[in-house]
Amino acid sequence: MKGKLSPFFILLAAMLWGTTGTTQALAPNTAHPIAIGATRLAVGGVFLLLIVLIRGQLNFKDWPIKTTILASLCMALYQPLFFSAVSITGVAIGTVVAIGSAPILSGLLEWMYLKTRPAKVWWYSTFLSIFGCLMLFMNKESVFVNPVGILLALGAGLSFAGYTLVSRDMVQKYSSLSVIAVVFTLSAICLAPFLFIFDMSWIMSLQGIGVSLQLGIMATGVAYFLFAKGLAHVSSSTAVTLALAEPLTAALLGVFLLGENLTITSWFGISFLILGIGILIFTSKNSSNQKELRKN
Template identity: 80%
Template sequence: MKDKLSPFLILLAAILWGTTGTTQAFAPETAHPIAIGATRLAVGGLFLIVVVLIIGKFDFKNWPIKTTILASLSMALYQPLFFSAVSITGVAVGTVVAIGSAPILSGIIEWLYLKVRPSKVWWCSTFLSILGCLMLFSNKESVNVDPFGILMALGAGLSFAGYTLISRTLVEKHSSISVVAIVFTLSAIWLSPLLFIFDMSWIMSLQGVGVSLQLGIMATGIAYLLFARGLKNVSSSTAVTLALAEPLTAALLGVFLLEETLNITSWIGIFLLLLGIGILMWTPKKSDSENEIMLAQKE
């Protein structure tokens, strides 16, 4: 039963991530996107640490320090790389390259690292989802392809793919909540200098507090906890493809809450995204790729 629920947990995590853009739209004007990203990790890490202390789930026995540091660095790097890419090359191009490259990079890393070739179902689903993502953002703005911005976006995609693969190895031997609590607390520490660089006065307002709590607790703490639990029974490449539900959620929230409009191409993109994710969700669990992963881990 848990195996069947795992893809839905990852999908729910992606939906929570998709609320990030809408939440940021309600942030005070003085809030810099990178400062919001750093605050998000700080609040999320603190929230998870408190939850772990309350339920008594801390267990440092045989804890892999190097792996944990790599996971935390991957998540910490993702925040400034993504926000920098968006600011340099635009929201549409930056988002599509960062989020769209993550599944492909994850599949390549999984192929090289675990010696496992992603399944045909994964390739089909990922192709449809990325194509849908491209079409979804086609009407957002005029295309501004800045080479440095593209490089930053690819770095963000690689960081998220790396975080997913590394976290999967951690949650196999340790409780999900302990993993995300430690990883996100470390990530917040790596990014803490940013809190002294940018103007943080906005966080003292009622609006700033609300945005920080929503992003930190719901879109980070709870979302990544769900993601980590799902990773126990889902391959990293599959998880990253399912995470493409994030831009889908963001687009729909923009339409219904921020009164944004989508053209016919974007609606077709939404359909393709839903189709790609649906194929991955309702394919029999024991795909060739995931069976091979299990064999590789046993060897």
């Protein structure tokens, strides 16, 4: 049963990540994007750590220290790289390159380090989803391609792909909640200096508190817990492709909550995204059913 639900856990996690852009749009004007990213990890890390401590699940016996540090660095790097890329080369290009490159980089990392070549259907659904993502953001703003911004966006995509690959091995051996609690606490510590560099007075307002709690608890704590649960039974390459539901959710929330308008091209992009993700979920369910039949 867990194997069948795993793709949906990842899909739900991606939908929660998709609320990030809308939530940031509702943040106080004085809130810097990188400061919001650092706050997000800090609140999420503390939230997850408290739950683990309350449930008494934290056990460091035979804990993989090197892997944990690597996963924490990947997650910590993703935040400033992504936000910096978006600020330099724009939301459209920055998002497409970062989120679009992550599945391909994840598949290549899986191929290089695990010697596992992704199935043909993964390539089809991944390119279909990335093409949909490209169409979705194509007319969002005037395109401005900055080489530095592109490199930073690729770095963000590589960071997320690396986090997924590294953490997958951990969640298969240890409690998913314990893994993400430790990883996100360490990531938050890495980004703590940003909390002193930028103006943080916005966090004391009612609006700032609401944004911080939404981003930290729902879009980080709950979302990454669901992602980790799904990752235990789904390959890292498949998981990162399913995570492309994030820009899909963000676009739809922008339309229905922020009053944004999408072009016909963008709606076609949404259709391709849904089709690509749907194919991947269908094939994942079929592979899970085949494994259960072999066991029986």
